[in-house]
Amino acid sequence: MKLFIYHTPELTPSSEVPDCAIAIDVLRATTTMVTALAAGAEAVQVFSDLDKLIHVSEAWPTEKRIRAGERGGAKVTGFDMGNSPLDCTPEQVQGRRLFISTTNGTRALERVQNAAAVLAGAFVNRRAVVNYILSEQPETVWLVGSGWEGSFSLEDTACAGAIAQSLVAQLNLPVDELAGNDEVIGALSLFDQWQDRLLELMHHASHGKRLLRLDGDEDLKYCVQMDLLDVLPIQREPGVLMKK
Numbered sequence: 001m002k003l004f005i006y007h008t009p010e011l012t013p014s015s016e017v018p019d020c021a022i023a024i025d026v027l028r029a030t031t032t033m034v035t036a037l038a039a040g041a042e043a044v045q046v047f048s049d050l051d052k053l054i055h056v057s058e059a060w061p062t063e064k065r066i067r068a069g070e071r072g073g074a075k076v077t078g079f080d081m082g083n084s085p086l087d088c089t090p091e092q093v094q095g096r097r098l099f100i101s102t103t104n105g106t107r108a109l110e111r112v113q114n115a116a117a118v119l120a121g122a123f124v125n126r127r128a129v130v131n132y133i134l135s136e137q138p139e140t141v142w143l144v145g146s147g148w149e150g151s152f153s154l155e156d157t158a159c160a161g162a163i164a165q166s167l168v169a170q171l172n173l174p175v176d177e178l179a180g181n182d183e184v185i186g187a188l189s190l191f192d193q194w195q196d197r198l199l200e201l202m203h204h205a206s207h208g209k210r211l212l213r214l215d216g217d218e219d220l221k222y223c224v225q226m227d228l229l230d231v232l233p234i235q236r237e238p239g240v241l242m243k244k
Contacts, residue, residue: 008147019138021112025146029105040094118235161191
């Protein structure tokens with residue numbers, strides 16, 4: 001097995017497709033997707049384009065759909081909800097499909113949707129992601145951070161490091177044997193330094209600061225909880241993730 005970490009979707013090799021790809025957007029898209037499925041959502045369908053989301057979701061009865069839209073950290077006007085995992089209560093999402101478009105996370109999922117297996121990962125379901133990789137033993141694994149509009153983000157790389165650290169420990173392999181690129185070493189180092197202070201790291205992160213300005217402090221506290229949910233969003237058809 002070889003593990004590759006890419007800080008943004010734009011940095012992934014355009015001519016290659018991995019056996020398994022994990023999209024990571026800790027703040028907050030993949031955390032929201034995991035939480036929605038844990039709360040009983042029927043599926044999560046992702047879009048980079050808001051107009052396409054509206055068009056496709058029109059085919060679903062109003063009571064069976066939720067339109068979730070976020071740009072710049074804020075809810076899109078006219079949508080049912082933004083991108084807060086705290087809004088994904090059973091009362092809100094159970095039995096409904098979440099049609100979601102966000103600034104960064106949905107782009108990451110679209111970039112890797114042709115991989116043999118596509119997962120959504122976050123701190124809250126780190127263990128579920130690791131258990132899947134250990135069970136399936138894919139030859140190549142990409143951990144793809146969503147970043148922020150094409151640039152590096154601390155939180156996604158720290159999460160990739162958390163996944164890599166667990167894999168190294170459980171496979172009992174030298175890091176050099178697992179790491180497919182230098183970014184794996186960097187992510188491991190970042191997580192090792194901050195693993196006991198993840199909320200503090202979110203306060204240093206540029207998107208964390210952006211969410212704090214939008215009164216997102218409770219979201220930050222939720223998003224750094226490790227191994228909170230035993231839920232793995234896995235792609236069943238392009239752009240559609242369901243609970244495994």
